[in-house]
Amino acid sequence: MGENGRIDFRLKKNRLLRKELFIKSNFTCQACGWTPGFIENYDGKYAPIVWINHKTISLEVDHILPLSRGGKSVKRNLQPLCSICNNKKRAARCG
Numbered sequence: 001m002g003e004n005g006r007i008d009f010r011l012k013k014n015r016l017l018r019k020e021l022f023i024k025s026n027f028t029c030q031a032c033g034w035t036p037g038f039i040e041n042y043d044g045k046y047a048p049i050v051w052i053n054h055k056t057i058s059l060e061v062d063h064i065l066p067l068s069r070g071g072k073s074v075k076r077n078l079q080p081l082c083s084i085c086n087n088k089k090r091a092a093r094c095g
Contacts, residue, residue: 014073018061021078027059031085035059058083066093 028035036059062081065071081089 029082034082
């Protein structure tokens with residue numbers, strides 16, 4: 001929320017972009033093909049989450065070119081990845 005209880009425009013824009021990205025990809029990780037299966041009441045605020053072997057796996061929005069390397073939050077630089085693939089990508093960048 002922004003000042004005076006108004007929703008921040010950037011936050012609303014990011015939610016819509018996130019929802020559009022997930023729908024366009026059919027809620028599928030672009031690295032491994034994982035999908036959480038049937039999704040009910042997706043409203044764009046939260047990623048679908050599944051518990052597997054006591055671990056939370058969610059579909060996340062990944063910046064193909066990271067913000068720290070000059071990437072932008074635009075459609076062509078975003079992809080949905082499951083949390084496992086996103087963590088592997090992050091670890092490869094840091095290691």
